[in-house]
Amino acid sequence: MKRLKLLWIILKRTKATQIILGFVLFLFANAAVIQLVEPNINRYGDALWYCYAVISTAGFGDFVTVTFIGKICSVLLTIYAIFVIAIVTGVVVNFYTQMVEMQRKETLIMFMDKLERLPELSKEELESISRKVREFR
Numbered sequence: 001m002k003r004l005k006l007l008w009i010i011l012k013r014t015k016a017t018q019i020i021l022g023f024v025l026f027l028f029a030n031a032a033v034i035q036l037v038e039p040n041i042n043r044y045g046d047a048l049w050y051c052y053a054v055i056s057t058a059g060f061g062d063f064v065t066v067t068f069i070g071k072i073c074s075v076l077l078t079i080y081a082i083f084v085i086a087i088v089t090g091v092v093v094n095f096y097t098q099m100v101e102m103q104r105k106e107t108l109i110m111f112m113d114k115l116e117r118l119p120e121l122s123k124e125e126l127e128s129i130s131r132k133v134r135e136f137r
Helices: 002-013 016-037 044-055 068-116 123-136
Strands: none
Touching: 002 016, 002 068, 016 044, 016 068, 044 068, 068 123
8 A cells, every 4th residue: 555655646746647637538538439430339338448458459359440530549549548658657667766776875874874983883783784794795
């Protein structure tokens, strides 16, 4: 749950939530257009299912577009999905990399602080530092 909360914070901070919201709205609008123009897709749920098949590139084949407008909508939905997935993935990876770098710097700062206070450290703290140095190598 903590990771999902962190992911939500990442998406909000980078404004990726707006990209995702725009995509969801486009998805529902696209499904409505497909339902209207396609003779074989009569229900909105079927249009959403078709859109899912297009986005996931699974192409189940139970519903297909036959009109020009339906095919254009399918192409636009596919392109939009690829961009959204790429953007969100890039945002999450970039944020994760920054978090790892921050943790590394904090660890280094704590280690340097202990080294500066070397004469004041107890025997246990010195042994702990020694162990960490051996693990680092």
